[in-house]
Amino acid sequence: MDPEVARTNLLEKRADAMRRLRGLDASFADIVEAARDSNLDDEHDPEGTTVAVSRAQVSSLASETRQQLDAIDAALERVADGSYGVCSRCGQRIADARLDALPVTTTCVDCARSAGRASS
Ligand SMILES: [Zn+2]
Structure with a gap:
């Protein structure tokens, strides 16, 4: 594969992953915010469980996306040193x-x- 083509593909993927990560960070902040509001009403609100679950989902998606970013960065390094x-x-x-x-x-x-x- 032409290293320039590979580099372009990888940079596109990197930009996608960064966008996804920013979106996840934003929803994580929303969830934390929502949790703070609902905790004021009742700590044992059934809503609280849902919040914990969506927080866990968002944070596992975020760490998946970070792993993808690491893999993309490693691939970009291989493009740079010719081993891609x-x-x-x-x-x-x-x-x-x-x-x-x-x-x-x-x-x-x-x-x-x-x-x-x-x-x-
Ligand atoms: Zn092989």
Whole structure:
């Protein structure tokens, strides 16, 4: 894959993830705000459970998104040092179709398959 194409794809993904993270931070703030309001009324408000659940969901989505950002940054570093698109297990080039679908992948499809088999 052309490193410039890879870089553009990754930067787009990075911008998407950043937007998603900002959205999640905003909803997290809303939920915290809502929780503060409802706690004034009644600490054992059934609403409180819902708030805790949505807080947990938002924070797990946010940490997922942060992990994606880390993976994207790592992929961008590989683009910069020229190792992008090379399988980290067997050293073969990763097919463009796979990089299109999974821009942050570090393994070729064969190695991914054998890793899947080994771990299951
Ligand atoms: Zn491989």
